[in-house]
Amino acid sequence: MTKTIRVLEACCRPVTARVFDQTEADELATMFKALADPARLRLLSMVASSPEREVCACDLVEPSGRSQPTVSHHMSVLVDAGLVTREKRGKWAWYRVVPERLDLLRAVLAPG
Amino acid sequence: MTKTIRVLEACCRPVTARVFDQTEADELATMFKALADPARLRLLSMVASSPEREVCACDLVEPSGRSQPTVSHHMSVLVDAGLVTREKRGKWAWYRVVPERLDLLRAVLAPG
DNA sequence: CCAATCGATCGACGAATGTCAATATATGCT
DNA sequence: AGCATATATTGACATTCGTCGATCGATTGG
Numbered sequence: 364m365t366k367t368i369r370v371l372e373a374c375c376r377p378v379t380a381r382v383f384d385q386t387e388a389d390e391l392a393t394m395f396k397a398l399a400d401p402a403r404l405r406l407l408s409m410v411a412s413s414p415e416r417e418v419c420a421c422d423l424v425e426p427s428g429r430s431q432p433t434v435s436h437h438m439s440v441l442v443d444a445g446l447v448t449r450e451k452r453g454k455w456a457w458y459r460v461v462p463e464r465l466d467l468l469r470a471v472l473a474p475g
Numbered sequence: 476m477t478k479t480i481r482v483l484e485a486c487c488r489p490v491t492a493r494v495f496d497q498t499e500a501d502e503l504a505t506m507f508k509a510l511a512d513p514a515r516l517r518l519l520s521m522v523a524s525s526p527e528r529e530v531c532a533c534d535l536v537e538p539s540g541r542s543q544p545t546v547s548h549h550m551s552v553l554v555d556a557g558l559v560t561r562e563k564r565g566k567w568a569w570y571r572v573v574p575e576r577l578d579l580l581r582a583v584l585a586p587g
Numbered sequence: 588c589c590a591a592t593c594g595a596t597c598g599a600c601g602a603a604t605g606t607c608a609a610t611a612t613a614t615g616c617t
Numbered sequence: 618a619g620c621a622t623a624t625a626t627t628g629a630c631a632t633t634c635g636t637c638g639a640t641c642g643a644t645t646g647g
Contacts, residue, residue: 378516378519378520378524379524380524381520381524382520382521382524382538383516383517383520385513385517388514388516388517388520389513391516392510392511392512392513392516395507396511396512398503398504398507398511399504399507399508399510400504400508400604400605401495401497401500401501401503401504402500402605402606404490404495404500404503404504405494405495405497405500407490408494408500409494411490411491412491412492412587420623420624421622421623421624429605429607430607431624431625432606432607432608432609432624432625432627433605435624435625435626436605437605451613451614451624453614453615453623454613454614454615454622454623454624455614455623456623456624456625462586465490465584465586466584466586468584469581469584469585472577472580473577473581474577474578475523475524512634512635514635514636532593533593533594541635541636541637542636542637542638543593543594543637544595544596544636544639545635545636545637546594547595547596548635548636549635551595563594563643565593565643565645566592566593566594566643566645567593567594568593568594568595588647589647590645590647591644591645591646591647592643592644592645592646593642593643593644593645594641594642594643595640595641595642595643596639596640596642597638597640598638598639598640599636599637599638600635600636600637601634601635601636602634602635602636603632603633603634603635604632604633604634605630605631605632605633606630606632607628607629607630608628608629609627609628609629610627610628611624611625611626612623612624612625612626613622613623613624613625614621614622614624615620615621615623616619616620617618617621
């Protein structure tokens with residue numbers, strides 16, 4: 364489950380620029396896969412739209428309508444994809460989005 | 476398999492703007508899910524990076540390294556998500572990307 | 588018409604995924 | 618130390634997904 368976040372070499376070159384090689388496609392697929400579930404998208408939007416730009420895991424369970432283990436699992440998927448970071452402070456886990464990673468995906472989807 | 480492409484109401488409001496509601500999350504997840512597979516990403520990049528901006532299905536099978544039914548399936552997923560269009564001309568099927576749909580996803584990923 | 592070709596659909600199968608209850612781990616409080 | 622709380626991990630299960638071989642439908646050329 365814990366996956367190392369590799370750095371995309373051909374970072375930011377749009378899909379219109381060339382055919383993705385296998386490695387590149389694999390890595391991008393991991394990131395898009397993290398966004399490919401409604402529950403995770405809602406969790407991500409909770410973190411991203413938070414005024415403080417960070418959210419405690421304890422504030423995600425009830426609004427998401429999922430069990431605590433399920434939320435923990437989904438957040439791990441987002442962390443593994445590099446889209447959010449997790450910081451443990453005392454008993455609590457705090458999440459933040461990683462804007463550079465969203466930018467990377469935006470660049471990939473950019474028009475030619 | 477054939478899914479109607481609904482139009483996103485809250486189109487283009489970024490993830491940083493508010494918490495996605497269920498319907499919105501479902502629809503966005505469908506689009507991201509279409510991008511969440513390496514084979515499909517490569518197929519999409521083949522279409523998107525084509526000089527003529529369109530590609531015949533017959534030119535996708537061999538380079539993708541998948542069987543003809545598998546390619547057809549993947550292209551259907553992309554079409555159903557609204558990311559590409561399929562036009563049947565004679566015996567051949569021609570695919571084009573839908574830039575507006577990529578723009579929509581880029582807008583969703585835009586920073587606050 | 589018949590044969591050939593292109594692409595979509597069907598059926599099957601193993602692999603991956605989303606989910607939760609139960610349990611484990613870690614931290615803080617008294 | 619002992620207990621309560623917050624989160625992660627494990628194990629199980631049903632569902633979805635990616636894949637291919639076989640087949641079907643449509644179009645074209647002789």
